[in-house]
Structure formats: C-alpha cells, structure tokens
Amino acid sequence: MEQSFHEMHCLIDLMVGNGIAPNHFVYNILISAYAQEETVGEVMHIFTKMQQEGLNPDVANYGAVINLLSSIGRMDDAMSQYNQMITEGLLPGIIVFTPLISGFCSCGKWEKVDELFSEMLDRGICPDTVFFNTVMDHLCKNGRVIEAQDLFDLMVNMGVKPFVRDYNTLIHGYCLVGKMDEGRKLLDNMCSIGLKPDDFTYSILIDGYSMKGRIGDALIVVREMLDGKVKPSIITFNIMIGALLKGGRKEEAKDLFDGIWANGLVPDVITYSLMIQKLIEEGSLQESDDLFLSMEKNGCVADSHMLNAIVRSLLRKGEVPRAGTYLSKIDERVFTLEASTAGLLTALASGGKCQEYKGLLPEKYHSFLEQGTD
DNA sequence: TTAGGGTTAG
Incomplete structure (x- = not known):
C-alpha cells in the first residue's frame, strides 16, 4: 500500500505537470480505493490534499470518507465530516445516510439511528432497497426482529419492493430469536407474491428448526427445497447433516x-x-x-x-x-x-x-x- | 466501472 501511495502521488504530479488538474472523480477513485483497505491515514491525507489544492470535496467525496470512518466505528469523526458538509451547503443523499446510520447500528446507538432516520426523511431523502436491507440486517442480528419487521412493512408501504434477500434477512432475524413459525410464514408469504426462495432461504430455516431441535420440521423444508428444484450448496448440506446428527439420525x-x-x-x-x-x-x-x-x-x-x-x-x-x-x-x-x-x-x-x-x-x-x- | 448494503454451516 505504501508503494501505491507513492505511485498515486507520482500520478497526480504527472497530471499536474501536464496541465491536467485532478478533479473530484480522480480523487474519489483514490479515496474509495484506500477506504477499501481501511487506510484512514492515507484517505484523510488525500482528502486534505485536494482541499489544499483548492478543490472543495463534493458529496461523493464526503460519502466515501464518511463510509470509511463509519465502517471502523469512528462515529464522532464521521459526524464531524457530516456537519462540515452541511456547513459548506452540500446536500447529503442516501449515499451519506446509509453508512452513517449503519455505523450507529454497529455500535448499538439506536437513538442516534432513529434521530438520523427522521432527519433523512425530513430532508426528503427516500430510503432505498440497500438502505432497508442494511438496517434490517443490523436490527435482526441484535435480536430486534420486531423493529426489523416494522421497517420491512414501512418499505412495502413506501413502494420499495422487497427482494429475496430482504426476506432472507428477516427470516434469519426470526430464527435467531426462535420464532420459527413467523419465519415459516414469511417463506409462504414470499412464494405467494411470486418470489422464489433460494438456497439461503431454505438453509436459514433448516438451521433455525435444527437449533430448536425441530428436526422433523427441518426435514419438511429440505423436501420443499428439493421439490422446488433449488440446488443445495455445500453449506446447505452441512446444515442438514448437522441437524440429522444432532437429532441422532x-x-x-x-x-x-x-x-x-x-x-x-x-x-x-x-x-x-x-x-x-x-x-x-x-x-x-x-x-x-x-x-x-x-x-x-x-x-x-x-x-x-x-x-x-x-x-x-x-x-x-x-x-x-x-x-x-x-x-x-x-x-x-x-x-x-x-x-x-x-x-x-x-x-x-x-x-x-x-x-x-x-x-x-x-x-x-x-x-x-x-x-x-x- | 466515482459514492452506500446484505443472508446460511463446525
């Protein structure tokens, strides 16, 4: 990374030398690349450098920086960047709110999640499928499946179509708290609206039943999966084998x-x-x-x-x-x-x-x- | 591919 950081500098110098000033696009490719490596120092350095060269960061630049800070739990810093972009008169979009809210979910600051979600709606920003799936997943993994279900209902009411992955996320949430019948209902529900469950859907349910010791119900789902011509993955096999061994079969x-x-x-x-x-x-x-x-x-x-x-x-x-x-x-x-x-x-x-x-x-x-x- | 997310097993 150190080497490519050096190369980045050379490249920018070369561009400047040829009379081509790097623009927001160039800087954002760099910021995003370093953000993926979670090299905060480099990202902040590039971010400062562009400002020194008289280029004010745009929403995408802020989005990439806020995403990096949020992903490593530096929420205070992420919020300062957010406030800074507001001060500069930039309008934050869903690209900024998704990582910000996801970051607060990760550290369990649920009141901040609610606050930012309200602010986002007040600003007229519509949550999309990525946003809903991200937040529902966080809620489910923290045992907050009721809130995840509320969000799912809100998504439908707002006209954002749920995909198979959204169902999988929510079914997993129910399985994690042992509410197997609710999970099972969702499987039937998704089929009724024409969504085809995938191997994840079935694996999640099979594992959920197995954890509750309901091996018979797990095997019914296995049968449905095979009848539905959904090909099991090796993970599905592992879940099924684990369930059978646990049940003494x-x-x-x-x-x-x-x-x-x-x-x-x-x-x-x-x-x-x-x-x-x-x-x-x-x-x-x-x-x-x-x-x-x-x-x-x-x-x-x-x-x-x-x-x-x-x-x-x-x-x-x-x-x-x-x-x-x-x-x-x-x-x-x-x-x-x-x-x-x-x-x-x-x-x-x-x-x-x-x-x-x-x-x-x-x-x-x-x-x-x-x-x-x- | 300029920016945000995500599911299953020991």
Whole structure:
C-alpha cells in the first residue's frame, strides 16, 4: 500500500505537470480505493490534499470518507465530516445516510439511528432497497426482529419492493430469536407474491428448526427445497447433516454425506469435521482416522478449528494417545490451541496421571498438564 | 466501472 501511495502521488504530479488538474472523480477513485483497505491515514491525507489544492470535496467525496470512518466505528469523526458538509451547503443523499446510520447500528446507538432516520426523511431523502436491507440486517442480528419487521412493512408501504434477500434477512432475524413459525410464514408469504426462495432461504430455516431441535420440521423444508428444484450448496448440506446428527439420525446423515458428490459438490472442512466428530463420539476411532486421511487425500486441508475440535472430542472420550497424534498436527502446522482445548488438557492432569500423559502428548503442551496438578 | 448494503454451516 505504501508503494501505491507513492505511485498515486507520482500520478497526480504527472497530471499536474501536464496541465491536467485532478478533479473530484480522480480523487474519489483514490479515496474509495484506500477506504477499501481501511487506510484512514492515507484517505484523510488525500482528502486534505485536494482541499489544499483548492478543490472543495463534493458529496461523493464526503460519502466515501464518511463510509470509511463509519465502517471502523469512528462515529464522532464521521459526524464531524457530516456537519462540515452541511456547513459548506452540500446536500447529503442516501449515499451519506446509509453508512452513517449503519455505523450507529454497529455500535448499538439506536437513538442516534432513529434521530438520523427522521432527519433523512425530513430532508426528503427516500430510503432505498440497500438502505432497508442494511438496517434490517443490523436490527435482526441484535435480536430486534420486531423493529426489523416494522421497517420491512414501512418499505412495502413506501413502494420499495422487497427482494429475496430482504426476506432472507428477516427470516434469519426470526430464527435467531426462535420464532420459527413467523419465519415459516414469511417463506409462504414470499412464494405467494411470486418470489422464489433460494438456497439461503431454505438453509436459514433448516438451521433455525435444527437449533430448536425441530428436526422433523427441518426435514419438511429440505423436501420443499428439493421439490422446488433449488440446488443445495455445500453449506446447505452441512446444515442438514448437522441437524440429522444432532437429532441422532446418523444413518440419514451418512446417506446425505454420500450423496454430496452426486449433487456436483464436494465436502468441505466443515462437512468432514461434523462426520469425524460424530465417529469419535460413538467410538469408531479407526473409521474417523480413515475419514481424516481420505479428506486430506481429496485435497481438503484441515484447519485449526477442525483439529482443535477433534482433539477435544478425543480427550472427552479419554483417547489420550490419539489426541496426542492430532495435537502434533496442530503443532506442526503452527496452529494455536483454543482455550477450550487447553482447558480439557489441564483438567486431564488433575486426575493424577500427569506423568503418564506427558509421555503421550507433544512436549509443547506439557505446561497445560502441569497447570492441572497445582 | 466515482459514492452506500446484505443472508446460511463446525
């Protein structure tokens, strides 16, 4: 980035040297590019530089700067820029209000959200589909699904057509607070107005039912998805496999796993992680090792989360030597031990077998055993 | 591509 910052300066100097003064377009391309990298120093430098050269920032320039400041939570600074542009007589548009309001949502300043939304409407600025989706998503993720629903209704009343993504956002909101029947109603509602649910819609609902332990209802949605000719993604498979395993329906989960390839997909690290943990849990240790090997043979590489989860499963089963094998992989690949994994190691030593276990685990992790003997 | 946003799994 430092290099390209230098290049940017050279480019601007070259333009000036050729009698071409950089305009708002040029500056905004630069500001936006640096904003994407979240390099605040550079952005503010360019912003100052353009003003020094007698070019007053336009609404787009302010929009890009306010977006950057809001995205990193510097709301005081974002508001100062907003006030500055008002002072200069510029008229803020939806491009300025969306990041500003989104920023206040991110830090939970809901009264500021309400205040700015009112101000925006007072200024005659119409919220659009991007605005509604952004704010609804924030509300849903904070458990404020009732307010998200109100916003959704307002959107419809204002004549802004909801898209599949808006439904997905709201259904997710209901799932997060366990209101599955409301989520389910929305699925039917979107179908009735001619919107076709996608794999996200179904996956969100399947996961929601699964979290509530309603495996039967989850499977009904799976059936509807397949009947509707919506192709599941590997994530959908992972959700379904997770739901079945949770419901103790291992054979069906295994059938789904075997059917992944027929759907033109390949299992990913999460699919394998789910299956392997289940095998360990039921004591099929050789099978779990075999699956791990075939996974790596298929080019799917274990990540830190997976190895930690495997180690924890093995430790819970008292399979210390095998856990040692996977701990060595964590060590070799320079992954970190997660706190919950370390906690299990420490707990292990409190049983008085610290010395015995030391011989089974890589030396690097002996300190966790020693902590347990205090 | 001059400016704002967003969904699912261990």
